[in-house]
Amino acid sequence: MNDSAPTNGRLLAWQRRIFALLWGAYASYYLARVNFAVAQPAILQEFPDWTGAQIGSIPSTYALAYAVGQMVNGTLGQRFGTRRMMTLALLIASASNLGFAFAGSFAAMQVLWALNGWGQSAGWALMVHTLSEWNTASRRGTLIGRLSTSYQVGHVLSWLLAGALCDSIGWRSAFLLPGLVLLPVALVFFWLLRDSPVEAGFPPVRDDTLDAAASKEGGGALGTASTSASPSTWQLLGMTLRSRVLWILTLGFFVMNTVRYSFMNWSVQYMAEFHGRSIKNSVLTAVMIPLVGALGALVAGWASDALFGRRRAPVCVIMLLGVAATCGAMAFIPKGHWVAATWLMAVAGFMIYGPDALISGAATVDLSHPKAASIATGFTMCVGALGAIFSGAGVGYLRDLGQGNWSAVFLVLGGLSVVPALVLVSLWNARPRG
Numbered sequence: 001m002n003d004s005a006p007t008n009g010r011l012l013a014w015q016r017r018i019f020a021l022l023w024g025a026y027a028s029y030y031l032a033r034v035n036f037a038v039a040q041p042a043i044l045q046e047f048p049d050w051t052g053a054q055i056g057s058i059p060s061t062y063a064l065a066y067a068v069g070q071m072v073n074g075t076l077g078q079r080f081g082t083r084r085m086m087t088l089a090l091l092i093a094s095a096s097n098l099g100f101a102f103a104g105s106f107a108a109m110q111v112l113w114a115l116n117g118w119g120q121s122a123g124w125a126l127m128v129h130t131l132s133e134w135n136t137a138s139r140r141g142t143l144i145g146r147l148s149t150s151y152q153v154g155h156v157l158s159w160l161l162a163g164a165l166c167d168s169i170g171w172r173s174a175f176l177l178p179g180l181v182l183l184p185v186a187l188v189f190f191w192l193l194r195d196s197p198v199e200a201g202f203p204p205v206r207d208d209t210l211d212a213a214a215s216k217e218g219g220g221a222l223g224t225a226s227t228s229a230s231p232s233t234w235q236l237l238g239m240t241l242r243s244r245v246l247w248i249l250t251l252g253f254f255v256m257n258t259v260r261y262s263f264m265n266w267s268v269q270y271m272a273e274f275h276g277r278s279i280k281n282s283v284l285t286a287v288m289i290p291l292v293g294a295l296g297a298l299v300a301g302w303a304s305d306a307l308f309g310r311r312r313a314p315v316c317v318i319m320l321l322g323v324a325a326t327c328g329a330m331a332f333i334p335k336g337h338w339v340a341a342t343w344l345m346a347v348a349g350f351m352i353y354g355p356d357a358l359i360s361g362a363a364t365v366d367l368s369h370p371k372a373a374s375i376a377t378g379f380t381m382c383v384g385a386l387g388a389i390f391s392g393a394g395v396g397y398l399r400d401l402g403q404g405n406w407s408a409v410f411l412v413l414g415g416l417s418v419v420p421a422l423v424l425v426s427l428w429n430a431r432p433r434g
Helices: 004-031 035-046 052-080 082-100 106-120 124-134 137-168 173-192 233-241 244-274 279-286 288-306 313-330 338-366 373-402 407-427
Strands: none
Touching: 004 082, 004 124, 004 137, 004 173, 035 052, 035 137, 035 173, 035 244, 035 279, 052 082, 052 106, 052 124, 052 244, 052 373, 082 106, 082 124, 082 173, 124 137, 124 373, 137 173, 137 244, 137 279, 137 288, 137 338, 244 279, 244 288, 244 313, 244 338, 244 373, 244 407, 279 288, 279 338, 288 313, 288 338, 313 338, 313 407, 338 373, 373 407
């Protein structure tokens, strides 16, 4: 007892340290990720000949690079570890933002933002894997819900910072400053992070790996290989791609991500264009989406653990139907009624970010092979990012068709929100191993 107490206390300190490093790094990622949505109206003013579909193709290109990078970097991360891979990714995101601040052509912006997408793609899958290694399965939903607040808080800070910079200095500064901020973040992350408890001198902590061999494919864990057999990276990748359960999750995430990224990419433009707000004031209203979304992620993670016995699908289904209803209501908001739009965007944020955190984090880890958390999460995020491609050029095209009326955009998003809810019903009773 006397020997274990200091060890337990030291382990708890390390768990808090790892969580803080992961949370801070991913929040910093968002400073250099969603700033484009704020700068977009100002970029259109500087390049008035660009259409909505054209400028929307820049985040679509980002989404394509992000999708491919998720699968590649998730697989590489399983082999090389979060510490090295995510440090490199932070440096890539920094360089692409610094380059974007000086870009003068459409082609340069597309290439640089695609590079940013590749760098950003290495973040979430690696973080989920590392968090799972440092903690037991019983708190996974709650912890990943807390971890997901990093990108909501980062989103809020990014939009507020970018909005202030665009209004006071110019849109290029909204990329220059975040690019500089990521440099010291990468250094601290590499210096202090450890990929697993073993690297810090502790025994393994994760406790849901012992019965992986007994799990049947499609009904729980991904694959049938024993964890003691130490399957190779290619074997883990093969088991991931053959999992029926994981394909169901990724299909739901594919459609859901279209909706989430549509709000991320276009809400500032919507408030500025349809309701006549300045960029700064548009940010102050649109920021309710990620701000209230952080609460939604926390509630979803807690509810899946405490109320639904670690079943993630019921929470996702309920909240996705709430997204559909909210989008339907937004389609009928009259022009200039920005207060009502702000309230509904807050509700949308609450409903969107809960399923986002659960599908891309707890649910994927629950139902994947114990040694394939990074690969499985990367696969889920990869397919989800492909869905986000529509949110750029596709929503831009709908906005152009509407000629100032955004009703079609929100009706389409509402219909899309119903699809993942129906898909995930089939996983209603799915639980993690053990």
